[in-house]
Amino acid sequence: MNMSLGRGTKERLVVIGGDAAGMSAASQARRMKGVDELEIVAFERGHFSSYSACGIPYWVGGDVAERDALIARTPEEHRARDIDLRLRTEVMEIDVAGQRVRARDVDSGAESWTSYDKLVIATGARPIRPDMPGSDAPGVHGVQTLDDGQALLDTLARTRGRRAVVVGAGYIGVEMAEALINRGYEVTVVNRGKEPMSTLDPDMGRLVHEAMTGLGITMVDDAEVTKILTGDDGHVRAVATEDAEYPADVVVLGIGVRPETTLARVAGLPLGHHQGLLTDLAMRVRGHENIWAGGDCVEVLDLVSGQERHIALGTHANKHGQVIGTNVGGGYATFPGVVGTxxxxxxxxxxxxxxxxxxxxxxxxxxxxxxxxxxxxxxxxxxxxxxxxxxxxxxxxxxxxxxxxxxxxxxxxxxxxxxxxxxxxxxxxxxxxxxxxxxxxxxxxxxxxxxxxxxxxxxxxxxxx
Missing domain, CATH: 3.50.50.60 (FAD/NAD(P)-binding domain)
Incomplete structure (x- = not known):
C-alpha cells in the first residue's frame, strides 16, 4: 500500500543521504517544483549535511581552520527551503513494493515508516576496514564523513604519543599522511602495493614514493597488514605485518572505500561488479521508474574503456544530484559518464x-x-x-x-x-x-x-x- 495517498496531488520525494548527491538532488528538485507540488523528506544518519568530504584531510592537517568551513549548506538553510532534513536518522530498510522506508532515530532508537512517491538513494561509500584482529580498536580510524574527521581529531587531541601509521597509500592514505605530518606526527605508511598511488602506473608511483620519503614519511611498500595490536587498555599500540611491527598511537585506514549499498542489495535493487547501484543515463535505478541513485553508491560508465567503474568523488556526486533533481522535478537531464580524472x-x-x-x-x-x-x-x-x-x-x-x-x-x-x-x-x-x-x-x-x-x-x- 502506498502510504502517500491522502496528500492530494502533492508528491513526496524521500532522499536517503544528506551530503553532496542527496542534497543536490533535493535542492534541484525544490527549484523545479514548489512546496504545493512536492514534499521533500531527507534522512541523514550523521550530524552534518552538504559538506566537502574531500576537504577533511586538509581540516585534519590544519590547512582548514574550522570544520564549518567545509559545510556548503547547513541543515537550517535546507529547512528554510522547505526540505524536511532529519539528521541523526538512519534508514534501515527500503520496501520497494510498498514504496516506503523504515528509519531509526540514532539517539532514541525510535523507528517509523515514511512513504514515498519518488526515492533518491545517496548512501555514499564506506571506508574499507580490513577483516583482522584490532581493526575496530580505539585509535583506529576510517575517514569518509565529517563525523569521521571529528572523531579522528578528538583522538589526536587525547593521544600523548606522536606516532601514526597509515594503512594504504591511495588518495586517502597519501592525503592523511600529509595531514599527520603537518600535525607533527612521525608517520609510517604501510602499503600492500609495490608503489604508492595504485591509481598511477608503478613507474609514476615511484616518483610519489621518492617524494614522500623525502618529506620524512617512512614508506613500507609491498607489505600486507596482518593485525592491529592493542595495549592493556584496549587502545591501538602497533600495526603488524608478516615481517615487522610498526608502533602506533593512532592508525588511519586509507585502503579505499566501497559503495554503501547494503540497503539497496537487501531491497533487491541491481548492483554491478563493484557492488555499486546500476542506473541509466538519467540516474534512474535500472528497472525502477520511481527510484534514482547517485554519488559514491553508484557505478558509472567509463567513456574511455566502455566499462562500468566505481569512482568516489564529490565532483561526480554533485553532478549526479543535479541530474536527479532535474528529472525528479519533471525536467530532463543525463549523466553520460566519466573519464576518471x-x-x-x-x-x-x-x-x-x-x-x-x-x-x-x-x-x-x-x-x-x-x-x-x-x-x-x-x-x-x-x-x-x-x-x-x-x-x-x-x-x-x-x-x-x-x-x-x-x-x-x-x-x-x-x-x-x-x-x-x-x-x-x-x-x-x-x-x-x-x-x-x-x-x-x-x-x-x-x-x-x-x-x-x-x-x-x-x-x-x-x-x-
Whole structure:
C-alpha cells in the first residue's frame, strides 16, 4: 500500500543521504517544483549535511581552520527551503513494493515508516576496514564523513604519543599522511602495493614514493597488514605485518572505500561488479521508474574503456544530484559518464591522472603505446620553473588518447584537465599536438608539457596502422 495517498496531488520525494548527491538532488528538485507540488523528506544518519568530504584531510592537517568551513549548506538553510532534513536518522530498510522506508532515530532508537512517491538513494561509500584482529580498536580510524574527521581529531587531541601509521597509500592514505605530518606526527605508511598511488602506473608511483620519503614519511611498500595490536587498555599500540611491527598511537585506514549499498542489495535493487547501484543515463535505478541513485553508491560508465567503474568523488556526486533533481522535478537531464580524472597532493608534490592506466587498457583488451617526458611548469629561464613528469597512453592502431598521468610541483596537477577534455572529445594524440593552449613564460614553456608528451606518443604510434 502506498502510504502517500491522502496528500492530494502533492508528491513526496524521500532522499536517503544528506551530503553532496542527496542534497543536490533535493535542492534541484525544490527549484523545479514548489512546496504545493512536492514534499521533500531527507534522512541523514550523521550530524552534518552538504559538506566537502574531500576537504577533511586538509581540516585534519590544519590547512582548514574550522570544520564549518567545509559545510556548503547547513541543515537550517535546507529547512528554510522547505526540505524536511532529519539528521541523526538512519534508514534501515527500503520496501520497494510498498514504496516506503523504515528509519531509526540514532539517539532514541525510535523507528517509523515514511512513504514515498519518488526515492533518491545517496548512501555514499564506506571506508574499507580490513577483516583482522584490532581493526575496530580505539585509535583506529576510517575517514569518509565529517563525523569521521571529528572523531579522528578528538583522538589526536587525547593521544600523548606522536606516532601514526597509515594503512594504504591511495588518495586517502597519501592525503592523511600529509595531514599527520603537518600535525607533527612521525608517520609510517604501510602499503600492500609495490608503489604508492595504485591509481598511477608503478613507474609514476615511484616518483610519489621518492617524494614522500623525502618529506620524512617512512614508506613500507609491498607489505600486507596482518593485525592491529592493542595495549592493556584496549587502545591501538602497533600495526603488524608478516615481517615487522610498526608502533602506533593512532592508525588511519586509507585502503579505499566501497559503495554503501547494503540497503539497496537487501531491497533487491541491481548492483554491478563493484557492488555499486546500476542506473541509466538519467540516474534512474535500472528497472525502477520511481527510484534514482547517485554519488559514491553508484557505478558509472567509463567513456574511455566502455566499462562500468566505481569512482568516489564529490565532483561526480554533485553532478549526479543535479541530474536527479532535474528529472525528479519533471525536467530532463543525463549523466553520460566519466573519464576518471583525479588530482591530489602530498605537501608540495602534485599528482594527477585521467583515463586509463596500462593495466586498465590491458583489461579492456586495448593495445597501446606509451610516452613519458620530463618538462617544466614554466619557461626554463623564468624563476620558479619546476620539473614535472608526464606519461601518455595512446591506442596503438588509431593513436586515440587513452590516459595521462602527471607528477610534479606547482602547476602540474591541473594540466590534466587538458587531457580530460581531449579524452571526452575522443581526440588522438596527433590532434592534441595542434591544440591552441595559452602560453606566456610565467605559465608554460612554448610547448606545454602535455603537448610535448602528445608529440612523443604520436611518434610511438606505428605509421600506417
Amino acid at each position: 583525479a588530482v591530489s597532493k602530498v605537501c608540495d608534490l602534485e599528482i594527477a591522472r585521467t583515463g586509463l592506466r596500462e593495466k586498465d587498457a590491458r583489461r579492456a583488451g586495448l593495445q597501446y603505446v606509451t610516452a613519458t617526458i620530463e618538462s617544466t611548469s614554466r619557461a626554463g629561464y623564468y624563476p620558479g620553473a619546476d620539473l614535472m613528469t608526464v606519461k601518455i597512453l595512446a591506442e596503438r592502431r588509431t593513436g586515440r588518447l587513452l590516459g595521462v598521468q602527471i607528477v610534479g610541483r606547482e602547476g602540474a596537477a591541473k594540466r590534466v584537465d587538458i587531457a580530460a577534455v581531449a579524452l571526452t572529445a575522443g581526440m588522438t594524440v596527433e590532434q592534441m599536438t595542434a591544440l591552441d593552449l595559452g602560453y606566456a613564460p610565467p605559465f608554460s614553456p612554448v610547448w606545454d608539457p602535455v603537448l610535448v608528451a602528445a608529440r612523443k606518443a604520436t611518434k610511438a604510434v606505428p605509421a600506417g596502422s
